[in-house]
Amino acid sequence: MEPAKKKFGQNFITDKNLIKKIINxxxxxxxxLIIEIGPGRGALTLELCNRFKKVVAIEIDSDMEMILKSNIPNNNLDLIINDVLKINFENLIKDKYNRISIISNTPYYITSEIIFKTLKISQKINKAVFMVQKEVAERICAKANEKNYNNLSVACQFYSNLKYEFTVKKNLFTPIPKVDSAIISMSFIQDNIGKVNDDIKFVSFVRKLFNNKRKTILNNLTNITNNKQKSLKVLDEIKIDSNKRPENISLNEFINLFNEVQNEKN
Structure with a gap:
């Protein structure tokens, strides 16, 4: 059996009850249409193929190709051997499917990149289920005024209804990783997208505001506007305390802040 490769962050699921619980x-x-990222040896993939009309599995490790093809005889599997970050998701999405979801036992070293890539097509898919390191799951699901709250938390909450589903103990993987994992689900919503004139710019704006979490929102905003007085005026206009830090700002306040900065430009 092909061993797990550390460079690809591979840790394989072996527990059949866990597999069903995740897919449920x-x-x-x-x-x-299910897009699976990082199928590995196909533990999730086989069950996905048994349940759903079409599965597209994206695997970076070419050594897994023969294993997947021999383990999964189903003709409803399309296997792509490539780096997921190089894949154009839009080309994978077919209009003939009523629902489109993404599922992944996410390689820890590219977790954020995969999630941001998913968010970019959130208007075309229904749901995403990610297995990530427990600490990352807590960060993603954190709310304002919680220590783990960051730009990824805001972005995920902007595009979806987020849920921390359950913790997965490390001994359920082969090889056993150093930390526990967790399953999170994202049910995509359109409500917030209509509140800003450009959602991609909004996500970029929030990311810049978190560039230095220790600094106040005023200092971080001034780094964007290059004008402290203008930044003070904007914060005052929407009633955000200039001494707050980014981790104290709610999603709705970020939306208001972005819109006010955009208005000031016009």
Missing amino acids: ILDQEPDH
Whole structure:
């Protein structure tokens, strides 16, 4: 059996009950396109193929190709051997499917990149289920005024209804990783996208405001506007205390702040 490769952050799931529990989080409509990132040896993939009409699995490790093809005889699997960060998701999405979901036992070293890539197509998919390191899951699901709250938390909450589903103990993987993992689900919503004139710019704006979490929102905003007085005026206009730090600002306040800065430009 092909061993796990550290460079790809591979840790394989072996527990069949866990596999079913993870897949049960997805909407169970059979007429469904599932995009799986990092299938590994195919533990999740086989169950996905048994339940859903079409599965596209993206695997970076070419050594897994023959294993996947021999383990999964189903003709509803499309296997792509490539780096997921090089894949154009839009090309994978087919209009003929009623629902589209993404699922991944996410390689820890590219977790944020995969999630941000998913958010960019959030208007075209219904749900994402990610297995990530427990600490990362807590960060993603953190709310304002919690220590783990960051720009990824804000972005995920902007695009989706987030849920920390459950913790996965490290001894359920082969090889056993150093830390526990967790399953999070994201049910995508359109509500917030209409509140800003450019959602991609909004996410970039929030990321810049978190560049230095120790600094006040005023200092971080001034780094964007290059004008402290203008930044003070903007914060005063929408009633945000200039001494607050980015981790104290709620999603709605970030939206208001972005819109006010945009208005000031016009």
